[in-house]
Amino acid sequence: MDVLMITLRLVHIVLGVLWAGWAFSLALFVEPASRIAGPGAGPFMQALTGRTPLVRVMLIAPLVVIASGVWMFWIVSGGFNGAWIASVHGTTLTLGSVIGIGTFVYGILMVRPLALRMGTLAGRIATAGQPPSADQLAEMQVLRINMRVRGLTIGILLAVCVALMAAARYVI
DSSP states (O other): OOHHHHHHHHHHHHHHHHHHHHHHHIIIIIHHHHHHHGGGHHHHHHHHHHSSTHHHHHHHHHHHHHHHHHHHHHHHTTTTOHHHHHSHHHHHHHHHHHHHHHHHHHIIIIIHHHHHHHHHHHHHHHHHTSOOOHHHHHHHHHHHHHHHHHHHHHHHHHHHHHHHHHHHTTOO
């Protein structure tokens, strides 16, 4: 029994499920519900992202998923052996890995700044003590649309990544 590989796989899978599950939940349920709720969703979203460990967990979980994945990849590929990587199995895992890592980078570079802008705007609106101005509403609408598109993009990319990782063992 290989305790290291079992541990790495458990960490990789459990945190990967957390990461992908949150991305799917956000894109398919939380974002649409907040859109339906309108301005009333602001306090909930601020509490979710500011008063819970969600943001930290969603930054740390993918890093641990990537680190454990690279470690396992090193082991199963025999130290990044080119011949193994070029095999169908190796290519499938490599493609899934690249998509997963790319999705994390995309999230950091494209989604996080947008979420921070939304949070700042929502905070300004909340502290103003009056209804948001037309300009603030327009800006928030643009930010929400961009967030929806980027959230769906992450959901789709992670779904492809998960599918490739799940199928890789059987593609030989």
